[in-house]
Amino acid sequence: MASESSQSSNPSWFTPKRLLMIFCIINMLNYVDRGAIASNGVNGSLATCTDSGICTGGSGIQGDFNLNNFQDGVLSSAFMVGLLIASPIFASLAKSHNPFRLIGVGLSVWTFAIAGCGSSFDFWSIAICRMLVGVGEASFISLAAPFIDDHAPAAQKTAWLATFYMCIPAGTALGYVYGGFVGSQFNWRVAFWVEAILMLPFPILGFVTKPLQLEGFAPLESKHTPTSIETNDSETGEVSVIGDDMLAEDQALLRGSKSTSKLWDQFTIFSKDVQELLHDQVYVVNVLGYISYNFVIGAYSYWGPKAGYNIYHMSNADLLFGGMTIVCGILGTLAGGLFLDRISSTISNSFKLLSGATFLGAIFCFIAFLFKSLSGFIVFFSMGELLIFVTQAPVNYVSLRCVKPSLRPLSMAISTVSIHVFGDVPSSPLVGVLQASGRKYFRLAENAPVKRALCRIILIHELII
Numbered sequence: 001m002a003s004e005s006s007q008s009s010n011p012s013w014f015t016p017k018r019l020l021m022i023f024c025i026i027n028m029l030n031y032v033d034r035g036a037i038a039s040n041g042v043n044g045s046l047a048t049c050t051d052s053g054i055c056t057g058g059s060g061i062q063g064d065f066n067l068n069n070f071q072d073g074v075l076s077s078a079f080m081v082g083l084l085i086a087s088p089i090f091a092s093l094a095k096s097h098n099p100f101r102l103i104g105v106g107l108s109v110w111t112f113a114i115a116g117c118g119s120s121f122d123f124w125s126i127a128i129c130r131m132l133v134g135v136g137e138a139s140f141i142s143l144a145a146p147f148i149d150d151h152a153p154a155a156q157k158t159a160w161l162a163t164f165y166m167c168i169p170a171g172t173a174l175g176y177v178y179g180g181f182v183g184s185q186f187n188w189r190v191a192f193w194v195e196a197i198l199m200l201p202f203p204i205l206g207f208v209t210k211p212l213q214l215e216g217f218a219p220l221e222s223k224h225t226p227t228s229i230e231t232n233d234s235e236t237g238e239v240s241v242i243g244d245d246m247l248a249e250d251q252a253l254l255r256g257s258k259s260t261s262k263l264w265d266q267f268t269i270f271s272k273d274v275q276e277l278l279h280d281q282v283y284v285v286n287v288l289g290y291i292s293y294n295f296v297i298g299a300y301s302y303w304g305p306k307a308g309y310n311i312y313h314m315s316n317a318d319l320l321f322g323g324m325t326i327v328c329g330i331l332g333t334l335a336g337g338l339f340l341d342r343i344s345s346t347i348s349n350s351f352k353l354l355s356g357a358t359f360l361g362a363i364f365c366f367i368a369f370l371f372k373s374l375s376g377f378i379v380f381f382s383m384g385e386l387l388i389f390v391t392q393a394p395v396n397y398v399s400l401r402c403v404k405p406s407l408r409p410l411s412m413a414i415s416t417v418s419i420h421v422f423g424d425v426p427s428s429p430l431v432g433v434l435q436a437s438g439r440k441y442f443r444l445a446e447n448a449p450v451k452r453a454l455c456r457i458i459l460i461h462e463l464i465i
Contacts, residue, residue, distance in 0.1 A: 013209045016151040020160055022202065023144045026107065027167040028174070029199050030137055033114065033192075035175020037061075037130075038076055041183020042191050060188045065123050078127050080425070082134025083141070084417050090139040091409035092270040099143045099214050099409065104206025106139025111199045118192030141416055143214075146408040149400045150215050158345045161400075162337020162393035169329030169389075173322070215405045273410050282347065282402040287415050289354065290395050291423045297388075298424025299431040312374045324382050332389025340394050347402055350394040361387030 014022070036042050044060015046067075058064065062072050090102055113132035120126035145161065152160035182191040277283055308314045308321060336353065343349050364384030371377045396412075403411045 014212055016153070019151055019212070020148060020163065022205070023148060024164055024167050026140060026199070026202055027144070027164060028171040029195060030110075030140070031168050031171025032175040032178055033133070033195055034079075035172040035177075036179030036182075036191050036195070037117075037175075039176045039179030039183065041180035042188040043072065043076075043179075044183070044188065060183060061126065064188075065126070067123055071123050075123075075127060075130055077425070078130035079134035079137065080420060082131040082136075083138050084134075084420065086135040086138035087142050087413035087416055088270070088274075088410065091142040091413035092266060092273070094143060094214070094409045095269065095406070096266065098211045099147070100206060100211035102139045103143050104203045106136045107199060107203035107206065108136070110136025110140075111196050111203060114192050114199065115196040118189040118196070138413070142409045142413040145396060145400060145412050146214055146405075147212060149397075149408070151212075156341055158340040158393045158397050159334075159337040161396055162334050165392045165396065166330050166333040168392075169326050169333070173326040176322075214408070270410075273407055274414070277403065277407060277411055277414060280403060283399065283411060286351075286395060286398045286402065287418050289358075290399075290415060290419050293358065293388075293391060293395070294419040294423030295427040298427035307369075308377075311369065312377060314374070320378075324378070324385060328382055328385035329389045332386040333392040335386070336390035337393035339390070340397065345397060347398055350398045353394050354391050354398075357387045357390040361385070361390075 040060070042060055044063045045058060046062055047058040048056050058066065061067065061075065065071075067075070086106075090106060093102055110133055113129045113136055116129035116132070117126055120129055145164065148160050148164055149157060179188075179191050182188075182194065314320055336357070340350060340353055343353075361384045364380050364387065366384075368377045368380035368384060371380065396415075399411050399415050400408050
C-alpha cells in the first residue's frame with residue numbers, strides 16, 4: 001500500500017502499542033471528566049436551611065452558581081450538543097484534512113474548554129464550555145477507533161478495541177473518586193484545571209509528531225490522486241484492493257474547488273456518504289441493535305438503583321449498582337474482545353456473539369429480579385451485566401469492518417449520534433412514563449401479594465424493556 005510504504009521510509013514516533021496506550025489515556029481522561037462533573041465534590045449541592053433556622057452553605061458548582069435541579073441536569077448532558085453536531089463534521093473533514101491532525105484540533109478544543117469550565121463565572125459560561133467539551137470529544141470518538149483498527153495486530157484487533165472501550169467504565173468510576181477527593185480537599189475548579197493540564201501534552205504531541213494516515217485515505221500531501229484503494233470484505237473483514245474509488249474523486253473535487261464552493265462540495269460528499277451507509281443493511285441492523293442496547297442501559301443507569309431500593313430496600317443502592325457496573329463493565333468488555341479474537345474476528349461471528357450475549361444477559365437480569373433474597377439478586381444480576389458488556393467490542397468492530405475504510409470515521413460518528421439521540425437520552429423519561437402508567441394498575445390492586453407482583457413486573461419492564 002502506498003501510504004504504508006511512505007510511512008515505513010519515514011516512520012512516525014507512534015508505534016502501534018504507543019498509539020493504543022495514548023488513545024486509552026485520552027479516552028480515560030475524557031470519561032474521568034464525565035464522572036467528575038457528576039461527583040458530589042464537583043457537582044455539589046444547594047444551600048439548605050432547617051426549620052430551626054440553621055443553614056448550611058452550598059458546595060460545588062450547584063452551590064456556587066445557585067443552580068436549580070434543571071440547570072444542574074443540563075450541565076451533565078450539555079456536552080452532548082457539541083458531540084452530536086461536531087461528530088459527523090469531523091468525520092467528513094477526514095477526507096480533506098489529515099485525520100490525525102483533526103484529533104489534535106479536537107483535543108485542543110477539549111483542553112481549552114475544560115480549563116474554561118474551571119474559570120467559569122455563571123451557569124451560561126460553564127454550559128457553553130461543556131458544549132465545547134463535546135466538540136473536542138467529537139474528533140476523537142470518530143477517528144480513534146479506525147486508527148486502532150488499522151494498527152492493531154491482525155489476531156488481536158477486537159481485543160485492542162476492547163481495551164480502548166474498557167476505559168469508559170474505568171474512567172467514569174475513577175472520575176467519581178477523583179472529583180469527590182479534589183472537590184472536597186481543594187475546590188471544584190481545581191478538578192477541571194488538573195484535567196486540562198493532564199490532557200495538554202496530547203494535542204501538542206498530535207501537532208509536532210509525524211501524522212499517521214488512515215487506511216482508505218490518500219495522503220493529502222500527495223500530488224497524485226490514487227487510482228486504487230483498499231477496502232474490507234463485508235463478511236470476513238479481510239483487506240482487498242479495488243479500482244477507482246469515490247474517495248479519490250472526492251479529494252480531487254475538494255482540491256480543485258474554489259473556496260466559495262468548497263463548503264457545498266463538502267456537503268455533497270457528506271450526503272452521498274450518509275446515503276451509502278444507510279443502504280448498507282449490515283451497518284443499519286448493527287446500529288439499530290446498538291440503539292436498543294443503549295436504550296436499556298440508559299434506563300438501567302437511572303432507574304436501576306431505584307428499582308433495587310424499592311424491591312430489596314437497599315440502603316446503599318447507588319454504591320452497590322455502581323460497583324457491579326464498574327467491575328462487570330471492565331471484565332465484560334475485555335472478555336468480549338478476547339473471545340471474539342479467539343473464535344476469529346469476522347462479522348458473522350460478531351453477530352453470533354452479540355445475539356447470544358444479549359439474550360443470555362437479559363435472561364439472567366430477568367431472573368435476578370425474581371429472587372426474594374438480595375444475595376441471589378446480586379449473583380444473577382452481575383452475571384447478566386457481565387454478558388451485556390461483552391457486546392461493547394464486537395458491536396464497534398462490526399461498525400468498523402462492514403463499511404469500506406474511507407467511511408469508517410463517518411460510520412463511528414453516525415453510530416455515536418444515533419445511540420444517544422434514540423437510545424440513552426430518551427430512555428429514562430420514556431421508562432418513567434411506563435412506570436407511571438403501571439402504578440395506576442398498582443393502586444387498583446386489592447391485596448398485598450398482587451401489589452408486590454405488579455411492582456416487580458413494573459420494575460423488570462424498566463430494566464429489560
